[in-house]
Amino acid sequence: MRIIIDGFGGDHAPKAVLEGSRMAVDEYGVSIIMTGDKEQILSCAKENNISLDGIEIVHAPSVIPVDAHPQDIMTEYKDSSMAKAFELLNEGKGDAVVCAGSTGAMVVGASLMLRRIKGVRRATLAPIIPSETGCYMLMDAGANVECRPEMLVQFGVMGSVYMEKIMKIASPRVAVVNIGAEETKGRALELGVHAMMKDSDLFHFTGNIEPRYIPRGDADVVITDGFTGNVILKLTEGLGKMIGNALKDIFKSSFMGTLAGLLVLKKVKGFKKKMDYTEYGGAPLLGISKPVIKAHGSSNGVAFKNAIRQARDFVKMDVIGEITSSMEQLRQQNKERQNDGTV
Numbered sequence: 001m002r003i004i005i006d007g008f009g010g011d012h013a014p015k016a017v018l019e020g021s022r023m024a025v026d027e028y029g030v031s032i033i034m035t036g037d038k039e040q041i042l043s044c045a046k047e048n049n050i051s052l053d054g055i056e057i058v059h060a061p062s063v064i065p066v067d068a069h070p071q072d073i074m075t076e077y078k079d080s081s082m083a084k085a086f087e088l089l090n091e092g093k094g095d096a097v098v099c100a101g102s103t104g105a106m107v108v109g110a111s112l113m114l115r116r117i118k119g120v121r122r123a124t125l126a127p128i129i130p131s132e133t134g135c136y137m138l139m140d141a142g143a144n145v146e147c148r149p150e151m152l153v154q155f156g157v158m159g160s161v162y163m164e165k166i167m168k169i170a171s172p173r174v175a176v177v178n179i180g181a182e183e184t185k186g187r188a189l190e191l192g193v194h195a196m197m198k199d200s201d202l203f204h205f206t207g208n209i210e211p212r213y214i215p216r217g218d219a220d221v222v223i224t225d226g227f228t229g230n231v232i233l234k235l236t237e238g239l240g241k242m243i244g245n246a247l248k249d250i251f252k253s254s255f256m257g258t259l260a261g262l263l264v265l266k267k268v269k270g271f272k273k274k275m276d277y278t279e280y281g282g283a284p285l286l287g288i289s290k291p292v293i294k295a296h297g298s299s300n301g302v303a304f305k306n307a308i309r310q311a312r313d314f315v316k317m318d319v320i321g322e323i324t325s326s327m328e329q330l331r332q333q334n335k336e337r338q339n340d341g342t343v
Contacts, residue, residue, distance in 0.1 A: 001029075002094040003311050007036030008063040008081040010100030011298050014041050017100075018050045020304025025054035027305070030312055033094050035060045036081040060084035063101075066297070070104035074112060082106065086113040089290050096291035096311035098282065100299050107143045110288045117320065119327040120287040121151045125226075125294060126159060127283035128167070129236060133217030137163055140223075141283060142230035149192030152176065152223045153200070157326045158286040159221035160203040165317040166310070167220075171204045175219035177228055178208035189225060202329055281306035284314060286323065291315050 005021060007014045014036060021032045031054050034041060038059040045052055064077040073083050085097045086109050099106055103125065111123050126139035139155045140147065156174045163172040176193050178186045183194055185208060197205045209219050211232065224232070251258055281303060282295035291314040295307040314320075 001312055001315060002031050002033055003308050004033045004035065004085045004088050004094035004097045005304070005308065006081045006085045006097070006099035006101055007034040007041055007057075008060075008101070009297075010295065010304075012300060013100070014044050015048060016299060016301050017304055018045055018048070018055075019301030020299070020306075020308060021055055022050050023301060023305040024308035028309055028312055030054075030308065032056065032308070033058055033088060035084040035088070036063075037061060058084060058088065064105050066102045068102065068105065070102070070108040073105040073109040077105070083109060083113070086110060089292075090114055095315045096293065098293045098295055098304070098307045098311050100282075100295035100297055100304070100307075103142060103294060106292070106294055107285065110285055110292050114288050114290050114292070116287050117289050117324050117327060119331055120154060120158075122147070122154075123285050123287035124151075124155050124158065125283050126155075126162065126286050127233060129233070131215055131217035134169075135167065136214065136217065136219055137167075137221050138214075138224075138229055138233060139221070139286070140226040140229045141233045142226045143285075144226040146227070147189060147225040149189060149196055152189070152193045152225070153196050154287070154327070154330065155223045156197060156203050156205070156221060157330055158323050159223065161322045161326055162284060162286060162319055163220050165319050165322060166313050169220050172220035173206045173218075174203045174221040174223065175206050175209035177211060177214075177222060177224035177232070179210065181208045181210060183207065193223070200330075200333065202326060202333065279306060281308070281310040284310070284319075289320065291320060 005017060007017050024030055025032055033056045035058050038057050041057050060079060060081040062077055062080045064073055064080040064082055077083060082099055082101045085099060088094050089097050090113050107123055116123055122144045124140040125143040126137050127141050128135050129138055137159045139159050160172045160174055163169045176190055178190045214222055282293040285292040285294055291311055293307050293311045295304060
């Protein structure tokens with residue numbers, strides 16, 4: 001299997017990308033096609049004694065800045081490492097793309113160069129986030145600030161497929177973020193989504209979910225508009241860092257605190273690993289006709305390795321094919337409702 005990876009996406013590129021690629025080749029048996037400035041990649045690999053066996057480099061002279069306009073990937077930065085990665089995937093020279101670069105440029109580039117699955121209104125960024133009982137998928141996490149009810153229904157379909165195939169959750173619970181659990185709560189968006197989802201047999205819809213119950217693990221797929229989802233994502237990241245720093249302060253505050261820290265060190269390490277985003281790798285960009293994984297901008301080598309594993313499983317489990325089939329069923333279901341006069 002050939003995984004294409006943007007060699008200059010992320011805060012620690014290309015070193016972290018090379019480290020993750022090396023580990024992925026050795027552990028997963030995949031081959032890597034890395035895009036970016038060839039001379040810089042070769043120099044970085046040599047300086048850090050990283051073998052390039054199983055890693056092919058495809059030259060791309062520029063990098064799209066994180067603050068560039070997303071549409072610039074199609075014009076000013078069409079020779080960038082990210083654009084080249086999408087071009088190679090579109091030409092069938094690889095099986096999936098992993099990138100830690102600009103989210104906006106990635107969504108635009110993937111949507112225009114790779115196209116969306118037939119019937120999908122918008123591609124959605126869907127990170128996997130740890131919860132008290134395991135993990136959940138949050139969608140959308142920022143790709144679509146404004147959404148219509150039918151878009152969120154599609155998110156639920158796609159998220160359900162992904163969580164079942166990749167995370168091995170049987171009949172994933174799909175819920176809509178709202179200010180209350182009652183069916184009558186929320187804006188026009190939430191009311192419309194609830195009405196469209198409650199009788200569908202394409203997923204296990206459990207109704208509305210209040211944000212305080214999301215970390216508890218009361219849903220496996222949490223759907224909302226991109227503005228709300230991005231707020232939830234960043235608040236979760238911030239709270240995680242705050243709790244981690246607070247624990248460090250407690251354990252370092254005194255001799256007794258240090259002693260207590262040593263006594264619970266094993267459990268603390270287990271908790272830290274459970275809450276570590278690098279264990280999940282990245283966020284799939286669902287709705288695109290080919291597998292695309294958005295790695296975190298601050299990804300280290302381990303995070304890139306796990307993102308490559310995630311891309312491998314994406315391809316192996318034919319998630320695109322399953323989503324395509326489910327979207328066809330959704331179209332048929334909507335057509336029948338229209339004929340029946342129920343919508």
